[in-house]
Amino acid sequence: MDFSLTEEQQMLVESVSRFIDNDYDFEQRQKYAASDAGFSREMWQTFAELGWTAVPFGETDGGLGGGPVELMLMMQEFGRGLVVEPFLPNIVLAGGVLRRLATAEQKNRWLQPIMTGELQAALAFAEPQGRFNPADISTTARRNGAGFVLDGRKNLVLNSGNAAVIIVPARTSGEQKDRSGITLFAVDSESGGLTRNAYKTVDGHQAGELILQDVNVTSESVLGKIGNGFETLQTVIDEATLAVCAEAVGIMRTMQDKTVEYAKNRVQFGVPIGTFQALQHRLVDTLVACEQTYSLLLWTAMVCDSDLTAAGKAISALKYQVGTAALHVAREAVQLHGGMGVTWELDIAHYFKRMAAIELLFGNADYHLERYVSLS
Amino acid sequence: MNVKLSADELAFRDQVRQFFALKYPAEIRYKTDNGIELERDDHVRWQKILYAQGWAAINWPVEYGGTGWSAVQKYIFANEIADANAPDMVPFGVKMVAPVIYTFGNDAQKRRFLPDILQSNVWWCQGYSEPGAGSDLASVKTRAERIGDHYVVNGTKTWTTLGHMADWIFCLVRTSSDVARRQEGISFLLIDMSTPGVSVKPIITIEGEREVNEVHFENVRVPLENLVGETGKGWTYGKVLLQHERTNLAGTARSNFRMRRLKAKTRQVVHGGEPLMNDRNFARKFAATEIELKALEYTDLRTLAAVATGKAPGPESSILKIRGTEVSQAIDALYMEAAGYYALPWIPSQYAVDFPLDDRIGLGSETRTSLRYFNGRKASIYGGSNEIQKNIISKHVLGL
Numbered sequence: 001m002d003f004s005l006t007e008e009q010q011m012l013v014e015s016v017s018r019f020i021d022n023d024y025d026f027e028q029r030q031k032y033a034a035s036d037a038g039f040s041r042e043m044w045q046t047f048a049e050l051g052w053t054a055v056p057f058g059e060t061d062g063g064l065g066g067g068p069v070e071l072m073l074m075m076q077e078f079g080r081g082l083v084v085e086p087f088l089p090n091i092v093l094a095g096g097v098l099r100r101l102a103t104a105e106q107k108n109r110w111l112q113p114i115m116t117g118e119l120q121a122a123l124a125f126a127e128p129q130g131r132f133n134p135a136d137i138s139t140t141a142r143r144n145g146a147g148f149v150l151d152g153r154k155n156l157v158l159n160s161g162n163a164a165v166i167i168v169p170a171r172t173s174g175e176q177k178d179r180s181g182i183t184l185f186a187v188d189s190e191s192g193g194l195t196r197n198a199y200k201t202v203d204g205h206q207a208g209e210l211i212l213q214d215v216n217v218t219s220e221s222v223l224g225k226i227g228n229g230f231e232t233l234q235t236v237i238d239e240a241t242l243a244v245c246a247e248a249v250g251i252m253r254t255m256q257d258k259t260v261e262y263a264k265n266r267v268q269f270g271v272p273i274g275t276f277q278a279l280q281h282r283l284v285d286t287l288v289a290c291e292q293t294y295s296l297l298l299w300t301a302m303v304c305d306s307d308l309t310a311a312g313k314a315i316s317a318l319k320y321q322v323g324t325a326a327l328h329v330a331r332e333a334v335q336l337h338g339g340m341g342v343t344w345e346l347d348i349a350h351y352f353k354r355m356a357a358i359e360l361l362f363g364n365a366d367y368h369l370e371r372y373v374s375l376s
Numbered sequence: 377m378n379v380k381l382s383a384d385e386l387a388f389r390d391q392v393r394q395f396f397a398l399k400y401p402a403e404i405r406y407k408t409d410n411g412i413e414l415e416r417d418d419h420v421r422w423q424k425i426l427y428a429q430g431w432a433a434i435n436w437p438v439e440y441g442g443t444g445w446s447a448v449q450k451y452i453f454a455n456e457i458a459d460a461n462a463p464d465m466v467p468f469g470v471k472m473v474a475p476v477i478y479t480f481g482n483d484a485q486k487r488r489f490l491p492d493i494l495q496s497n498v499w500w501c502q503g504y505s506e507p508g509a510g511s512d513l514a515s516v517k518t519r520a521e522r523i524g525d526h527y528v529v530n531g532t533k534t535w536t537t538l539g540h541m542a543d544w545i546f547c548l549v550r551t552s553s554d555v556a557r558r559q560e561g562i563s564f565l566l567i568d569m570s571t572p573g574v575s576v577k578p579i580i581t582i583e584g585e586r587e588v589n590e591v592h593f594e595n596v597r598v599p600l601e602n603l604v605g606e607t608g609k610g611w612t613y614g615k616v617l618l619q620h621e622r623t624n625l626a627g628t629a630r631s632n633f634r635m636r637r638l639k640a641k642t643r644q645v646v647h648g649g650e651p652l653m654n655d656r657n658f659a660r661k662f663a664a665t666e667i668e669l670k671a672l673e674y675t676d677l678r679t680l681a682a683v684a685t686g687k688a689p690g691p692e693s694s695i696l697k698i699r700g701t702e703v704s705q706a707i708d709a710l711y712m713e714a715a716g717y718y719a720l721p722w723i724p725s726q727y728a729v730d731f732p733l734d735d736r737i738g739l740g741s742e743t744r745t746s747l748r749y750f751n752g753r754k755a756s757i758y759g760g761s762n763e764i765q766k767n768i769i770s771k772h773v774l775g776l
Contacts, residue, residue: 277770284774292675305378305379317670
């Protein structure tokens, strides 16, 4: 049992952390978030040049061979900086599927340009009727000669407006909620019959509602085995859940630190508000919540590192903790900032919105407590 | 980062596990497994077995009889002793007064007191709180006046856990009231409880049992040599003592054991009914507590790991105290809920050692769960109430 980081991990953290401190300020971030793409292509290129977009990929694919621990370390820093660049949709979600299922040819076509930052990608992990259940898939893929025809609807497809390729899970057999019979397709986003309905999300990211009507795809677009895509889909969603939880921890700790600082400086009734015991005890409660959530993050990352496919229960525990304790820290941070906490001007408001979005991503606290119970 | 135990750590775990399997007396295990209170003799017998193995004082420096174990080894030991359902060392000697003696005491005091603590020859209790000094501990009024070669002690200490079993008491006493800060007039004094003028009166607590006491001092003559360290420094020593208890402060090993037991119990079918764990509401409450406990276990481990690299435990340990007691109380409540109607019968007589288990009303020691639940409310009050812990964190960690 060991909590220490390797030298490489230490270097990775320092590199991302330095970048967030020196080259990624809040004003800039607000500009990137307000743009149509919802991020800065220049920044994204810098991420690629620094090697960050290659971290989770195998060395044979030209990656750095990082695992859940590296992912956790990076995402905490991204959370701290409130980074809007599409690391999650490109690298964790689409990249996560491709590195596990793609053939050498498919990797050349999609994975390599994702790693170099040239290609934008997305994974359509949800459908409107399925709420948080990734197996609830009514999108169909009918055989048509050598290829397939896709029909259906996907909601909250992160980065879909920017993506050139979108990975679409569709049903090639089975009933609506069956885990078998799901096949993953890499679909060109310019395909006929595909409407993306791009929009911006409340937390400044880009997403879209995907409508597929008679979308023709070739057999080369099939990722992995026909009817066998769910296991990978679930693993990738689990990894992405770990990623957003780590991001949430970065956000949570930043909000806590900023709120403690604010309480020391904000003067009311002639004294700093941090001298009031009512507020002191609340800030201690949020500190405890921070420490507890961070502890659970470390445990979960280590469990994932041992065997990601057996880590579902730990990941659900963590997501529940984030959806309760970390969200509590965020709400308290807004409250203790008073009126300033609900202004667009202050970063606290934007940290809070990202935290609220993360609470929903890949299933809220209730969903994950239920999943934890089912896996117990 | 790695969650798994190394080969050496696994071998150590097996060694500890085997020790408990072979050496933990069946008569004592029968009591702890069936909700029967341990006698003083049970504690002493078991502690002497731990001493013989060299495991009575795992946190002490090696020169005084400690183990020199790593943080992970201490964590493993805490888990194994909990899983064996064996009692921990009664803390007042080995975990509370001894660190003050070996840190601030003189050589004569170390020679005189430490071996008897290590060998469980002398039973200690704690004399901190007073009727007028609870959370505001610095307002202690028990006076120790120097008269010739003795202190003469007058006053009352309270909440003295297991004081009725104790031979000696360590006290915070006021040696001077002529000081700038109240804290500066307090000294750390060791008192033999057989000295004339010492009397112990029971306080019956909420569940109806005797665990704590009031200890009265009336013109008690205490030799000057029983003062630890310098006069007026008792407050500082006492604080060190409070922070010193690092391992197992959060009680996660015991809590894990209780959760596993409760899980097994609530999965059983009783009288042809439905297992309680099939009730989604109960299962979700149980799960939420389990998750909080897992987080706490890793907060505890992080603290241990930091201490192992030479950092002081510091005020962060207050977090463990707050969360540890809250989780423990949540588990008490789960047990209470699981017992249902059987939480209500109050039948102390059926927990006598010779009472046949099959004749008990309730399943196993169910009817004792409510006593534990009521008694357990003390946890967020003792050792500096959780509100006091929050004041400490606010001041020393957050800087507010």
